[in-house]
Every structure is written in structure tokens, then in C-alpha cells.
Amino acid sequence: MTASVRRILALIRKELLAVLKDPRSRVSLFLPPILQCLIFGYAATYDLNHVPYAVLDQDHSAASGELLAALDGSGVFQRVAVLSRADDIKTLIDQGRALLVIQFGQDFERRLAAGGAAELQVIADGRNSNTAGTALSYVGTIVDRFNTSWAADHGDARAPVRAAMRAWYNANLETRWYMVPALIGTLTLLQTMLLTAMSVAREREQGTFDQLLVTPFRPFEIIVGKALPSVLIGLIQATLILLVAQLWFHIPFVGSYLVLYGGLTLFLLAAVGIGLMLSAVVATMQQAVLYAFVIIMPLSLLSGLTTPISNMPVAFQTLTLLNPLRYAIDIAHRVYLEGADLTDLIPDLWPMALIAAGTLSVTAWLFRRGFE
Amino acid sequence: MIVAADGPPAVAGRGLRKTFRRKGGRGLGDGLVTALDDISFVVPPGALVALVGPDGAGKTTLIRAIAGLIACDAGTLTVMGIDVATDSQAVQDRIAYMPQRFGLYEDLSVQENLDLYADLHGVTGAIRAALYPRLLGMTALAPFTRRLAGRLSGGMKQKLGLACTLVSTPSLLLLDEPTVGVDPLSRRELWEIIVRLVRDQGLTVLLSTAYLDEAERCDQVFVLHEGRILAEGPPSAVTGRAADRTFQAEPAPGQAARILQSRLLDDPRIVDAVPEAGQVRFVISDVIPDPAPDVIPAIATTVATTVATSPLAGVSITAVAPRFEDGFMVLLRQQDAVPETPTPANPARDRSDLLVESVPSGDDPGPMMIEVHDLVRKFGVFTAVDHVSFAVARGTIFGLLGPNGAGKTTTFRMLCGLLSATAGTLRVAGLDVRAVRAAARQHFGYVAQKFSLYGQLSVAENLDFFASAYGLQGRRKRERIDWALHHFELRSLMHLASGQLPGGFKQRLAMAVALLHEPEILFLDEPTSGADPRARRAFWQRITGLAAAGVTVVVTTHFMEEAEYCDHVAILDAGRILAAGTPASVRAQAPADGRGAATMDDAFVAIVEQARARERAAGGTS
Numbered sequence: 001m002t003a004s005v006r007r008i009l010a011l012i013r014k015e016l017l018a019v020l021k022d023p024r025s026r027v028s029l030f031l032p033p034i035l036q037c038l039i040f041g042y043a044a045t046y047d048l049n050h051v052p053y054a055v056l057d058q059d060h061s062a063a064s065g066e067l068l069a070a071l072d073g074s075g076v077f078q079r080v081a082v083l084s085r086a087d088d089i090k091t092l093i094d095q096g097r098a099l100l101v102i103q104f105g106q107d108f109e110r111r112l113a114a115g116g117a118a119e120l121q122v123i124a125d126g127r128n129s130n131t132a133g134t135a136l137s138y139v140g141t142i143v144d145r146f147n148t149s150w151a152a153d154h155g156d157a158r159a160p161v162r163a164a165m166r167a168w169y170n171a172n173l174e175t176r177w178y179m180v181p182a183l184i185g186t187l188t189l190l191q192t193m194l195l196t197a198m199s200v201a202r203e204r205e206q207g208t209f210d211q212l213l214v215t216p217f218r219p220f221e222i223i224v225g226k227a228l229p230s231v232l233i234g235l236i237q238a239t240l241i242l243l244v245a246q247l248w249f250h251i252p253f254v255g256s257y258l259v260l261y262g263g264l265t266l267f268l269l270a271a272v273g274i275g276l277m278l279s280a281v282v283a284t285m286q287q288a289v290l291y292a293f294v295i296i297m298p299l300s301l302l303s304g305l306t307t308p309i310s311n312m313p314v315a316f317q318t319l320t321l322l323n324p325l326r327y328a329i330d331i332a333h334r335v336y337l338e339g340a341d342l343t344d345l346i347p348d349l350w351p352m353a354l355i356a357a358g359t360l361s362v363t364a365w366l367f368r369r370g371f372e
Numbered sequence: 373m374i375v376a377a378d379g380p381p382a383v384a385g386r387g388l389r390k391t392f393r394r395k396g397g398r399g400l401g402d403g404l405v406t407a408l409d410d411i412s413f414v415v416p417p418g419a420l421v422a423l424v425g426p427d428g429a430g431k432t433t434l435i436r437a438i439a440g441l442i443a444c445d446a447g448t449l450t451v452m453g454i455d456v457a458t459d460s461q462a463v464q465d466r467i468a469y470m471p472q473r474f475g476l477y478e479d480l481s482v483q484e485n486l487d488l489y490a491d492l493h494g495v496t497g498a499i500r501a502a503l504y505p506r507l508l509g510m511t512a513l514a515p516f517t518r519r520l521a522g523r524l525s526g527g528m529k530q531k532l533g534l535a536c537t538l539v540s541t542p543s544l545l546l547l548d549e550p551t552v553g554v555d556p557l558s559r560r561e562l563w564e565i566i567v568r569l570v571r572d573q574g575l576t577v578l579l580s581t582a583y584l585d586e587a588e589r590c591d592q593v594f595v596l597h598e599g600r601i602l603a604e605g606p607p608s609a610v611t612g613r614a615a616d617r618t619f620q621a622e623p624a625p626g627q628a629a630r631i632l633q634s635r636l637l638d639d640p641r642i643v644d645a646v647p648e649a650g651q652v653r654f655v656i657s658d659v660i661p662d663p664a665p666d667v668i669p670a671i672a673t674t675v676a677t678t679v680a681t682s683p684l685a686g687v688s689i690t691a692v693a694p695r696f697e698d699g700f701m702v703l704l705r706q707q708d709a710v711p712e713t714p715t716p717a718n719p720a721r722d723r724s725d726l727l728v729e730s731v732p733s734g735d736d737p738g739p740m741m742i743e744v745h746d747l748v749r750k751f752g753v754f755t756a757v758d759h760v761s762f763a764v765a766r767g768t769i770f771g772l773l774g775p776n777g778a779g780k781t782t783t784f785r786m787l788c789g790l791l792s793a794t795a796g797t798l799r800v801a802g803l804d805v806r807a808v809r810a811a812a813r814q815h816f817g818y819v820a821q822k823f824s825l826y827g828q829l830s831v832a833e834n835l836d837f838f839a840s841a842y843g844l845q846g847r848r849k850r851e852r853i854d855w856a857l858h859h860f861e862l863r864s865l866m867h868l869a870s871g872q873l874p875g876g877f878k879q880r881l882a883m884a885v886a887l888l889h890e891p892e893i894l895f896l897d898e899p900t901s902g903a904d905p906r907a908r909r910a911f912w913q914r915i916t917g918l919a920a921a922g923v924t925v926v927v928t929t930h931f932m933e934e935a936e937y938c939d940h941v942a943i944l945d946a947g948r949i950l951a952a953g954t955p956a957s958v959r960a961q962a963p964a965d966g967r968g969a970a971t972m973d974d975a976f977v978a979i980v981e982q983a984r985a986r987e988r989a990a991g992g993t994s
Contacts, residue, residue, distance in 0.1 A: 010840030
């Protein structure tokens with residue numbers, strides 16, 4: 001047993017030396033997470049803080065005035081024009097002077113007062129669907145708020161203004177808060193997976209794997225010795241992202257580090273398991289890289305980061321259950337933003353443990369089969 | 373010198389210099405490496421010219437410079453009167469170059485590879501139609517045009533490489549070690565092709581080689597050493613250096629030739645000693661003016677007293693005709709006032725620090741360390757190893773010989789537990805490899821054919837890792853690493869990344885790693901492939917010392933003369949053992965075809981050819 005542990009420690013030391021000795025590979029492991037985190041934090045934000053809009057108010061009522069005031073007061077919407085004819089909408093949008101045009105019908109207030117559904121028409125410049133979608137969702141949020149206060153003021157439980165748009169953002173509409181913590185999982189996944197797959201593929205390609213196999217190393221010792229350095233490097237990368245999130249973006253961390261790192265370790269074991277499984281089937285480093293990228297795309301798309309899982313077709317929703325990144329992002333969000341504790345995270349933890357155990361066992365089996 | 377035929381010389385160089393920068397390493401420094409150091413030479417047209425010299429002498433650099441692939445720092449170089457530096461394209465149109473690893477596309481068939489190179493050189497239509505049958509006929513590849521290049525044997529790959537090189541119908545052919553890794557049979561065939569190209573088609577061929585018997589067949593030879601030309605002229609000029617200095621000693625009855633050889637090498641007056649056909653051939657240094665009258669009897673006496681196992685046995689020494697290799701060794705020894713590759717301390721001498729135990733001497737073979745019985749390995753329908761049985765006694769050297777694809781490596785990998793056997797039993801150090809693979813591994817060391825240590829880690833880090841891998845720790849581990857650094861003279865290089873080591877030192881490090889845990893068995897897969905004669909001598913001296921200290925050694929090799937170092941050899945072809953026994957008995961088993969089997973090389977070719985002929989005959993009748 002102690003001999004086995006000693007061998008594993010020797011392998012871990014060798015792996016870390018091999019990776020960290022070369023200044024270029026040190027840079028390539030630790031600089032990209034920081035850079036990517038900054039880029040994502042700034043560039044991949046869906047927030048809009050300047051939405052030029054125009055109004056075509058055919059009602060000129062107190063109700064429409066109140067809603068417009070809410071829009072103007074949001075700090076996001078800037079009214080650039082007040083229209084009098086419906087024909088003007090097209091020219092305004094075409095010229096790109098306004099992103100949105102909000103149109104109140106003549107009977108807006110009357111319908112509201114009657115307790116029926118009042119319709120608010122929002123026309124968006126669909127040429128940039130993302131921006132339009134975001135802007136529309138902002139309108140939706142403001143309409144929701146208006147509905148709440150209208151209901152409170154008029155003692156009506158129903159939401160009178162029909163809002164086709166629904167906000168899927170956090171309350172204060174900051175995507176960065178949502179995005180950056182999720183990167184802890186997303187950014188570490190590719191590199192740990194690739195690092196592991198490459199470390200075995202390189203040994204195979206250079207013939208050192210045979211040299212390793214003729215020493216008393218057992219397959220499971222090699223697997224553990226290969227997995228742990230990558231997990232360690234993944235944790236260091238996660239720490240760097242965490243530091244950028246707090247020190248640079250000032251996103252307040254409300255949870256427990258112990259819980260977060262515990263969850264991350266399980267996640268990285270699953271990621272490394274996938275990497276090792278990959279390494280057992282590829283013959284060269286080139287194949288390892290190609291397959292890693294084939295795998296990483298669906299993993300990130302099916303993680304729920306960019307598209308809500310609930311919007312996916314049912315079959316794909318089921319597929320996301322096999323994706324460790326899905327759980328990692330959830331853990332990062334919940335620990336970082338909500339302060340969730342271990343018991344809250346059990347639904348995320350056991351699937352990752354299962355994935356790690358599954359991939360590592362398959363790898364062990366594939367390694368053993370390699371001798372046949 | 374050969375009198376140049378009409379026209380400009382095929383190649384002429386004057387004052388060529390080339391230096392490379394080598395990175396890092398405390399021992400070697402951040403210095404420049406001089407690959408070519410003021411070289412001037414002329415290759416006459418229509419000649420077959422060999423470049424020989426130790427590893428790192430500058431052979432490949434010179435060939436690549438002539439091919440216009442690297443520019444020299446100084447000097448002028450012309451090919452057929454055209455300046456390589458200013459008009460490399462015109463030169464490349466007239467030459468063909470086959471590098472050490474020729475770029476065959478392994479996923480394409482023989483025909484497709486030929487087509488590709490013909491297309492690349494713009495050879496089309498009638499010229500192509502006329503060329504193909506000639507090339508395929510010459511290389512005997514016609515029956516295999518549809519086979520994938522990756523499925524060809526090593527020798528056939530080299531022939532296909534040669535055919536692809538020749539599609540451009542060059543006037544000058546440059547071959548960089550064309551026969552490395554090629555078995556003796558294929559080597560002979562390749563040489564017949566080369567000689568025919570020169571004799572029948574007037575092609576000029578310049579080739580580098582580590583096989584000195586090949587240099588002997590050339591019109592002219594350049595001996596390169598550390599970027600300089602040590603000697604040039606017909607091979608006989610080099611051979612002549614060993615005239616009257618080459619002798620043969622007969623070991624005492626029952627004495628392995630390699631023991632005598634090892635003793636002879638210890639004598640500073642002797643520049644070279646090799647076992648050959650049961651005898652030991654040795655060469656006296658040219659520092660001694662006329663060795664025959666007094667030195668030889670003196671050597672005979674000292675050797676007899678240290679070697680002979682019984683007081684009655686003596687050593688008889690007779691003079692023999694020198695060979696190119698003998699002259700080459702005399703020549704190189706002159707240069708080694710400060711040896712670049714130091715002559716290794718004879719491990720046999722300080723074997724006490726290597727291993728404590730010693731071999732049971734005499735006729736008792738001792739316990740069998742390796743027992744292979746009815747070993748079979750199939751890959752699908754193909755049987756790579758077909759009912760192979762052999763046993764290796766403790767402290768002996770066992771050689772597995774065979775042409776490319778004979779099943780040597782497959783057998784080897786099964787012995788090391790890297791591949792499982794389809795059927796049969798495999799016992800290593802008394803353990804069933806198939807049952808207790810990991811436990812068996814503690815008992816052996818393994819040196820792969822290709823350098824397979826961690827290139828980015830330093831020498832010390834590699835030793836440290838493998839020592840831990842074999843379970844060494846604490847003082848024991850420090851001692852063993854210290855032993856390795858000392859014994860293999862690696863201490864000055866210990867902080868250099870192992871991938872940057874010069875070739876011979878890589879080999880030493882690989883050996884050091886394999887011996888760290890003091891294994892009882894050492895597996896060596898083509899350890900001397902591509903190594904120069906001196907490096908091979910040094911290597912075998914170590915092996916001989918190890919065997920004397922009780923280590924059992926299993927080795928595969930393409931150099932048939934190296935079989936003479938072995939106690940037992942087995943010749944494998946098509947997965948079956950064709951002949952086995954002591955080198956002498958294998959030589960005796962060779963079918964006498966008038967020429968007889970004077971050397972292991974001849975014996976090997978005769979045995980394999982006979983077996984193949986029998987196979988064909990049997991195939992024809994069934």
C-alpha cells in the first residue's frame with residue numbers, strides 16, 4: 001500500500017514537473033484563464049445600458065404616461081422620438097435611430113380600467129437578435145413592475161398589461177454576475193480535460209508509456225497519478241478566476257470556499273475522467289486535441305450557460321444530465337451568489353461523483369484492455 | 373584518389389563551415405556546436421562515395437548542405453559546377469536526396485506513393501510509363517504495388533523510398549544512412565540496387581553509413597570526425613592503417629569469446645577487439661611501430677594468465693588481414709587524445725560496485741531466468757509469433773535475431789508484459805508473466821529501441837522518477853542514482869534536459885534507468901541501431917560486464933556480428949524459430965552453399981533464405 005502511494009506521488013511529481021518546468025506551458029496554463037475571464041466579463045455581457053427608443057402613444061392617458069415614466073426612469077431607455085403616425089415607425093427602425101418603438105393603443109387605459117388585458121405593442125430592431133432580445137426583456141421587467149404596482153394600487157390581483165417578454169436575468173440585470181462565476185467551471189473544463197488527454201497521448205507518441213508500463217506501476221496508480229496533477233492545476237486555474245471575479249469585477253462572494261472547492265474538486269475529477277477516457281482511445285496528441293474540441297463544444301452548449309436548459313428540446317435536456325459542466329455552473333452560481341451549503345448542493349454533487357467514477361472506471365478498463 | 377571523369381566534379385566543397393547553437397545545460401554550456409569545420413572535398417562524377425564517422429561527426433549536415441537544405445556559414449559548395457548557395461533550385465533539379473526517415477505516406481499504397489512523387493517532380497506520360505516498370509523491377513516491389521506503405525517491412529520501405537527518390541532521374545543521389553534498421557537480407561538487396569545504379573546508369577551516389585562493411589564496397593570514402601575530414605581516398609587507404617596490426621586470438625576451450633575480448637580491450641595498446649566466429653579479432657594501436665615481434669607474445673601471455681580458466685589453457689594469436697573497420701578504429705583512436713566519448717571504464721573490472729553476486733561458472737547453466745514455451749500471438753488472422761520456445765540461463769546473453777517483421781518485437785513485448793500472449797507460457801524470473809505482471813516487472817529492466825525517457829525532464833529528474841517508480845527510497849535511492857551518474861559518466865550532464873543529450877548519452881541514460889533497481893534481467897530492443905562502431909563497442913562492453921556480474925540479458929539486434937557477444941541466439945522468421953543455439957552451432961547449422969557460413973551474417977542470410985525457399989516449395993505443392 002505505501003509502495004503504491006509512493007509510486008503515485010512520484011508520478012504526480014513527474015507530471016507537475018513536466019508541465020510546470022517549461023515556462024511556455026506555465027504561461028499557457030495560467031494566463032488564458034485570467035484573460036478569458038476578463039474578456040468574458042466585459043465582452044460577453046448581455047446587458048444594455050443605452051437603449052434608444054421611440055413612443056407612439058395613441059392613448060395619451062395617465063396609465064401610458066406612468067409606464068413611460070417607468071421606462072425613462074430605468075436609466076437604460078432613452079426616448080429619442082415621439083411619433084404621431086404609425087408610418088414613422090419603419091423609417092425610424094430602418095435608420096437605426098431607435099432600437100425599440102413602444103406603441104400604446106387608443107384604448108390602453110380603458111381596457112386596464114375595465115380589468116381586461118391591455119395590450120402594449122413593442123417593436124424591436126431584430127437585426128441584432130441578441131440586443132433586441134435583451135432590450136425586450138428589459139421592457140418585460142419594467143412592465144412586470146408596473147403590473148405589480150398597478151395591482152397594488154387598484155386592488156386587483158390579476159396582471160393587467162400582457163407582457164409577452166419575460167426577464168430571465170437577475171434582479172438588477174447584471175449578466176456579469178451570472179457569467180463570471182460560471183466561468184470557474186467552463187474555463188477550467190477544457191484545459192484540464194486537454195491536459196490529461198495530452199499527457200497520456202504524449203507518452204504514447206514518444207514511447208515513454210511503454211517505459212512506464214514496464215515499471216511496477218499498476219493501471220490504477222497511473223490513472224490516479226495522471227488525474228491528480230490535472231485536478232490540482234484545474235483548482236489553481238479556478239482560484240485565478242475567482243480572484244479576478246472578486247478583485248477586478250467586485251462580484252461579492254457570499255458562500256463558503258470550502259463548499260465551492262469541494263464541489264469543484266468533484267467536477268474536475270469528472271473532467272479529468274473524460275480526458276483520461278479520451279486518452280485511452282486516441283493514439284496521438286493530434287487526435288487528443290481534435291477529440292477534446294469535439295467534446296468541449298456540446299459540453300459548453302449543453303451546460304445551460306448560454307441557453308437555458310429549460311428551453312432545450314426534452315431529449316437534449318436529458319443529455320445535459322451527463323454533462324458535469326451543468327452541475328459545476330449551478331454549484332458556482334449557488335455557492336458564489338446565494339451562499340448555498342453542501343446539503344443544498346447534493347443534487348449537483350452526486351451526479352458529478354457518478355460521472356467521475358464512471359469515466360475513471362472505463363479508463364481503467366480500457367487501459368487494461370490495451371494489453372490484449 | 374579516383375581520376376575524375378570528364379565534366380565538372382559531382383560535388384566540390386571548399387572551406388565549408390557550419391555551426392549550430394545548442395540550448396542550455398550546465399555541463400555542455402550554451403555553446404555553439406561545430407558541425408562542419410573547414411571541410412574541402414571533391415566527389416568525382418559516376419562514383420560511389422561513402423561518408424563514415426562516429427555519431428555527430430557532421431555526416432547528415434554535410435549531406436543536407438549538398439542538397440541545398442541548409443546554408444553553410446562559410447565556404448563554397450558546387451554540385452555539377454552549380455553553386456548551391458546561389459542557385460539551389462537548379463541543384464535540386466539535378467539531385468535526389470533520401471533522408472534517414474524518408475517521407476513515405478503510410479496510408480497510401482506503394483503505387484500511390486510513387487504516383488505522388490512522380491507528380492511532385494512533374495514526371496508524366498511516356499516518361500512515367502517507361503520509368504515505373506524499371507523502378508518496380510529494380511526494387512522487386514512490382515508484386516506489392518497495391519499494398520499500403522505502412523504495411524511494408526523496414527527493408528521494403530527503404531526500397532520504396534529509394535524508388536520514390538529516383539523518379540526524378542537525378543544525376544546525383546544523396547542517401548543518409550539508407551540501411552539503418554534494415555535486416556541483413558534486405559540490406560544486401562538494397563546494396564545490389566545502389567551498386568547497379570552506379571555501374572549501369574552512371575549515377576553518382578554519396579551515402580552515409582554506420583555499417584563499415586558497406587564503406588568497403590565504395591570507390592571512395594571520407595572519414596568524418598568532429599566536423600573534419602580525417603581521411604579520404606579508396607577504402608584500402610583506410611584499411612591499410614591496420615595492416616600488420618590485426619590479429620585473431622582464440623579463447624581457451626569453454627571460454628566465451630567476449631570474456632577474452634573484454635580483457636583485450638583493457639590493454640591500452642589495443643584499439644579494438646571484437647568477437648568474431650568464435651575468435652576475437654583485435655587491432656594494435658599504431659603508436660607501437662611494429663607490434664608483431666614483441667608486443668604480441670607479451671599480450672598473449674598477459675591475456676592467458678588473466679583469462680584462462682584452467683592453467684593448461686593458453687591463448688593462441690595469429691595475424692589476419694585487416695578490414696576497413698580495423699583501419700577506421702586505428703584512425704579514430706589517433707584523434708582521441710582527449711576522447712569526445714570517453715572510452716568507458718570496463719564495467720567488468722569494477723563489477724563489485726555493480727552487483728554483488730557472481731555467476732556460477734563452469735558447465736552448470738544455473739537456473740533458467742526466462743522460460744518461454746509454445747508462445748503464440750495472433751493479430752486477427754495473422755500469426756506474429758508461432759509456437760516459439762526458448763530458455764535463457766542466469767547470467768547469460770540471449771540474442772533474438774531476425775529480419776524486419778519476423779516477430780522479434782512482438783515476442784519482446786510479451787516478455788515485458790506490454791502485450792498479452794494468445795497462448796503458451798511465459799516465465800520471467802520464475803514468475804508467470806501472464807498472472808503476476810506487476811510483480812514480474814520488478815525483476816527486469818527494459819531499454820526500448822527508441823529513446824523513451826522524458827525528454828523535457830533533466831537527467832537527474834528522470835533518474836529520480838524511475839528510482840521512485842521502482843520503489844527505491846531514502847539512502848538506497850540516493851546511492852543508486854549516484855551509482856548511475858558515476859558509472860555512466862552522466863554527472864556533468866545531470867541538469868541537462870535528457871532530450872537534448874547527444875545520442876550516445878541518451879543510450880547511457882536509458883541503460884542507467886533500466887539498471888537502477890538492480891534487475892536480474894535486462895531487455896534490450898535493438899539497442900545499437902544507428903550507433904557508430906565505437907559506441908557499439910562501448911555498449912557491448914557494458915553488457916558483457918553486466919552478464920559477468922550475473923545479469924541475464926535478452927537483446928534483439930540487426931548487427932549480426934553482435935550475435936557473437938551472445939551465449940545463445942535464436943533466428944526468427946515469420947514468427948518461427950529457424951535456428952537456435954550457441955553462435956558457433958548456429959553458424960554450423962547454416963546450409964553450406966559452397967561459400968559456407970564464415971560469419972553470422974552469412975549464416976543468417978543462408979538460414980532465412982533456405983527456410984523461405986522451403987516455405988515456397990511447400991506452398992507450391994499444397
